[in-house]
Amino acid sequence: MTGKPITGTGDNNTPYETDDAFLDRSALARQVVKDTINKVLLGAVLILVLALPAVITSPTWLHIIVLIFFYAYLTTSWNMVGGFAGVLPLGHAVFLGIGAYTSTVLSLQYGISPWLGMFVGGILAVAAGMVIGLPTLKMRGAYFALATIAFAEGVRVMVENIEYLGPFKLNGPRGLQIPPLNIGWGDFMFSSKVPYYYIILVMLLIILFLTWAVSRSKLGYYLTAGGEEPEAAQALGVNVSRAKVIAMALSCFFTALAGTFYAQFSLFIHPKSTISLDISFEIAFIALIGGRGSIAGPVLGALLLRPVSDLSRIYFGDILPGMHLVIYGVVLILVMIYQPRGLQEPLTRIYDRVVNRMAAGFIKGGDK
């Protein structure tokens, strides 16, 4: 796939355009038009997602979309360490769980608003992330993946064994239920799906912006360098492990925020479902299917994979139990075999081609 021109024209080759843009007036014009198209499209998408709840009134679909955004958010948080730092964490549900449990315990026992509990959970998750991250982040591939699984499973087993952690009631395997008594923004609890939609949308936009900012920063550069060629980067004086630790901290913090959202959205948390390997794995699947290490990858992955899992369960769940997971598994295998770098690459290319065509069209039209 890499470096192979798709069409013979070669004019969709970005380096060519940027290098020669100053020489070629028409190329420069095209670049300007393309930038405009990009901005317009981005704006259109933004308006579309902002207006979506007005169009989609069915709570079912809204629920499904909220979950898509939720997983897109989770995976984008995961991506900070799993994508850019080049390791494969497979236990991120533990940070989700820490966030969910912290804000829930604080609000149930002390009446503290989940909005505040959310950040306490985030800080605790960073602490937990350091416990597992500091000794393991320097390890490669399989070891780091297995260590994170063991950490998450270990925490789950602990929570299942603990009824009371000091003064805090965790309620062991039975989990915690949030009674839907106080509805409103202060209590992060709503009877309609729409507020949840906007909350997760804003969270997703923030995390996407942050990822974009990080990827352009020195940190992002260090991470990418460290992920690809750790020895070389180290030799150049890049403190790779420090960069990885920072990425891990950011990732844990934002994952925990999603935990509070999860708790407030489902109003029930229990160790088996909240700190579950299924969630940890699903995050990694979405990232790899979408394209890890890219900004759009996690969103694309969630947009593609979540509907596969939801729709196949809806349509096959009762006729052929298990069929939906077979389909899910087959999709995973096929995408990985044909697009091991994820779907983000070919989709970006298609997008580029479409924008190019449009730009060409506009310019031609303008000449006349």
Added chain:
Amino acid sequence: MIYLIEDTINGILMGSIYGLTALGLTIIFGVLKVVNFAHGTLLMVSMYAAYWTVSLSGLHPYLALVIVVPVMYVFGYYLQDIVIKPIFKAEKDVREPSTVIIVTTGVWYVLDNLTLMVFGPQYRSLPDNPLQGKMIELGEMFISVPKLWGAITAVATAYAVYYFFQKTRTGRAIRACSLDRDAASLSGINQYKIYNMAFGLGTAVTGIAAVTLVPFYNTFPSVGVLFDIKGFIIVVLGGLGSIPGAIIGGIIVGIIESVGPQFMTATWTEAIVYGLFLLVLFVKPSGLFGVKYDW
């Protein structure tokens, strides 16, 4: 005191069987340098193979080895050839392609649920097999006969595999390939064929583990999941890729699970196992028998 001895013996026996279930995982990692997340599922498939062989033929459970082992070898060989090989070809330059984790998890979902669709969700066991419920009684002490046989099989299998890798031509070729892919292919070894064989071998060993389990354990579609995470822990404890390490790692887990409950509730021993796992990982990431080179 006698309790402690009894529990330790049970722990060693059960642990050896855990080690045997994890042996295939470590063989596959040792050569392909990837963690096979479909490992538990392969154990499940093997258990169905063993279950049906024994219950249809009425043979002694261990005679099922004759059928299960070759069948699972072929199954593993072609699973690698058809599903996993394309990934290696696509990601030639990556040392430990993480995409393989996703693909093998996909295989796990597909096989587990196909089994559910074909055989239904029932729990199957062999209540009248000649090993069922047999116990050696030494005064107050009990030793389970099927577990004893399982443990003996585990150690024998580990020795056989070790011998195979050290002494036979094919075994050496596989090891050469695991040490240095490029050099191996330069010297005329077909890398992908070696991978197929290693995967087949790992799966066949998993078949042996299944045969030792069916006389006293249940077979059902999601049984593999119970052994999956345990297998990961065992192989990292022992050192990923190390054959004696898998058995020793298994025995350590077995002893904790068996002796631990006498001092706490059984649910806490799980936490102890994870704790020890992380401790070993922090202190000696290469595991007890692993080579430092590998991490």
Added chain:
Amino acid sequence: MKFNRFWAATAVAGLLISGLIFTGPAAAGETTIKIGNIIPLSGPSASVGQQGKNAREMAVEEINAAGGIKSLGGAKLEMLYADSESKPERGVSEAERLINTEKVNVLTGCWNSAVTYPTTAVAERYGVPFIVPVSVSDKITEQGFKNVFRIAAKDSWWTRDQFAFLKDMQTEFNTPVKKLAFVYENGDWGKGMAGQWKMLAEKDGYEVVLDEPYPSTATDLSPVVQKIRRSRADVLLLVSNAADAILLTNTLAEYKVRLKAIVATGGGHADPFFIKAVGKNARYLFDIVEWEADINKPGAKETNAKYKAKYGYNLTGEAVDAYVSMYVIKDALERAASFDKDAIRKALAETNLTSGPGMIVGYDAVQFDNSGQNSHASPVIVQINDAGNGLERITVWPKSARRAGYTPVFPKP
């Protein structure tokens, strides 16, 4: 090259997904009442989910064949099943979908208490009546919900009956029981039961020599069995799921653990394949269930025979609860004579079902108290033994329901 292959794969996937969207269950007309059922059809509880589905299926076929809901012009019941995979998150999503998109009139489910809590909360929010055939945790009907109705007894009743049974056995056979051992799966169900046991044991003056939760994913239960053996308990009380019930029973027999009785709590011990899987090791085991095939109720034998012919195994207590649920819904619909969920809810609350094909249960009526709990629900206790026809489950308690001519074996020889 590769790119083309990618497109081929995408096209296939696209076709699949669009196929999924457009070939969904055809929209039903006005003349059907939709019943949404959220049960575990895949994953670790798939076995029990399948039994519940079979029982519902059979009841609905009968109801529809008998002319549907007469007060609604012979409207038929239409069943929609959703797989919860035993996961609360899935259960909630499916409840949202069944209520909002499929517009179901009634919901049933979910077997796993952990799925039932949040799912009933969804139903409550939309005001859709929710029938819980089995999920025994007390808490389910103590959430203050108006739309939740449970057929099965709640766990405080199960434990109450287990202790009453123990007391009766001691007097009947003049064998004192002093020491109890509690062994249970470490989940919502096991913990809930064990909490009740502890209170009752204290009240009745038993000594608790072992209180042991275990993970139901355990691959070796001999350490737990060793603890039971060494505790020298008289009676062992169990709460187990399927795989662990089989493993525990076999291991207890292997270690020749001497107990006066083992009293299990349905679940894995009531699985239709349990006896087949453990054989003679199940002998003399007591189990508390909602229903048994030898129950002395008109129609029970025929219904069980029909079920067995259809699906290959006996009805279990859990399956019967699902079966009864359908008749409770039918009865409520007849009286409500309306598709409106409020009318159905009101009719359900006023249920007093005493006869009809659904009433094969051991008690006389289905009536819901203010919390939505079926106030007549009462479990029976059976013993697994060979009374001449191979191992089977024989009702022994309460004495009025005991199979004629059978004397329970207590203590265990």
